[in-house]
Amino acid sequence: MLIRTDRNGYHHPVASEITPQAVYEDRRRMLQWMATGAAGAALASWAGREAFAQTARPGKLAALPGAKSGVAGATTMEKVTDYKDATTYNNFYEFGTDKADPAQNAHTLKPSPWTVEVEGLVKKPGKYTLEDLLKLSAQEERIYRLRCVEGWSMVIPWVGYSLANLVNKVEPMGNARYIEFLSLADPKTMPFVGSRVLDWPYAEGLRMDEAMNPLTLLTFGMYGEVLPNQNGAPVRLVVPWKYGFKSGKSIVKIRFVEKEPRTAWNKAAANEYGFYSNVNPNVDHPRWSQASERRIGEDGLFTKKRKTLMFNGYEAQVGQMYAGMDLKKNY
Numbered sequence: 001m002l003i004r005t006d007r008n009g010y011h012h013p014v015a016s017e018i019t020p021q022a023v024y025e026d027r028r029r030m031l032q033w034m035a036t037g038a039a040g041a042a043l044a045s046w047a048g049r050e051a052f053a054q055t056a057r058p059g060k061l062a063a064l065p066g067a068k069s070g071v072a073g074a075t076t077m078e079k080v081t082d083y084k085d086a087t088t089y090n091n092f093y094e095f096g097t098d099k100a101d102p103a104q105n106a107h108t109l110k111p112s113p114w115t116v117e118v119e120g121l122v123k124k125p126g127k128y129t130l131e132d133l134l135k136l137s138a139q140e141e142r143i144y145r146l147r148c149v150e151g152w153s154m155v156i157p158w159v160g161y162s163l164a165n166l167v168n169k170v171e172p173m174g175n176a177r178y179i180e181f182l183s184l185a186d187p188k189t190m191p192f193v194g195s196r197v198l199d200w201p202y203a204e205g206l207r208m209d210e211a212m213n214p215l216t217l218l219t220f221g222m223y224g225e226v227l228p229n230q231n232g233a234p235v236r237l238v239v240p241w242k243y244g245f246k247s248g249k250s251i252v253k254i255r256f257v258e259k260e261p262r263t264a265w266n267k268a269a270a271n272e273y274g275f276y277s278n279v280n281p282n283v284d285h286p287r288w289s290q291a292s293e294r295r296i297g298e299d300g301l302f303t304k305k306r307k308t309l310m311f312n313g314y315e316a317q318v319g320q321m322y323a324g325m326d327l328k329k330n331y
Helices: 020-034 037-048 101-108 130-136 164-170 208-212 264-268 315-322
Strands: 115-120 126-129 140-147 152-162 178-183 203-207 217-222 236-238 251-257 292-295
Touching (some): 115 130, 130 217, 140 236, 152 164, 203 264
Parallel strands (some): 115 251, 152 292
Antiparallel strands (some): 115 126, 178 203, 217 236
């Protein structure tokens, strides 16, 4: 039901299994969600498209398949990162600062029920339940590279749809030039909220044309299943040409604004984390190079690092948005 109302250096992965409690919690909340009539109809629709899923399910959580995407650049032939690595080596500071912390601690997150509030410079503000968002557009599977500012990368099959679908529905006003995304900040379920490492809630932002680019994904799943808690359940962003911290997790508010919003890492260290944060091998982080990266799962003794690609390899799809900009100044 729609209710109308106006995160030094390089690290190697230390893989660990998802805790049984986390698995239990995710399965339980999907069963709860399926209990609604609208959810049952939506899931039946997805089941009809399951044959189109490009990636085999890991069989950990509830199924969320997506049809093959027709968006240019929405897939890659690179080897997909192992699900175990992708779900046990994460940045999610609300659950701890070590890469293994989220998988160990995120079982406390309660992703159902869930509401995302849309507000600000839009003609149709509102509060959207997870079910509302899932029904808004058909789910697609997109295999995107994820490049993190610390120098590691993954290739993950995400499930969701272009954020533009939601933006168009709420009808931004002419003076809405940016979109701010706020994550859940619940000290009861997120043990590191309240720590002084960041200003809570976690905030991110995009320029309107970035948000409207077809590659910008409103994401509900990965590997053909619902998002694990540690990966940003139940709804997150994936902006594949930007460093990973730009893709906010566990989103509860989307705000349309006229002025560039302050973002979490920019507020914490503006000289290190700019608003744009486009993947750029020519712009080093003040404390390390960004010219190469280590793909998680390719961590053998003699494995060479990969050369980092401009815009993470999505230059053909997004480079035009930054034509004429000084990308060293606007980092």
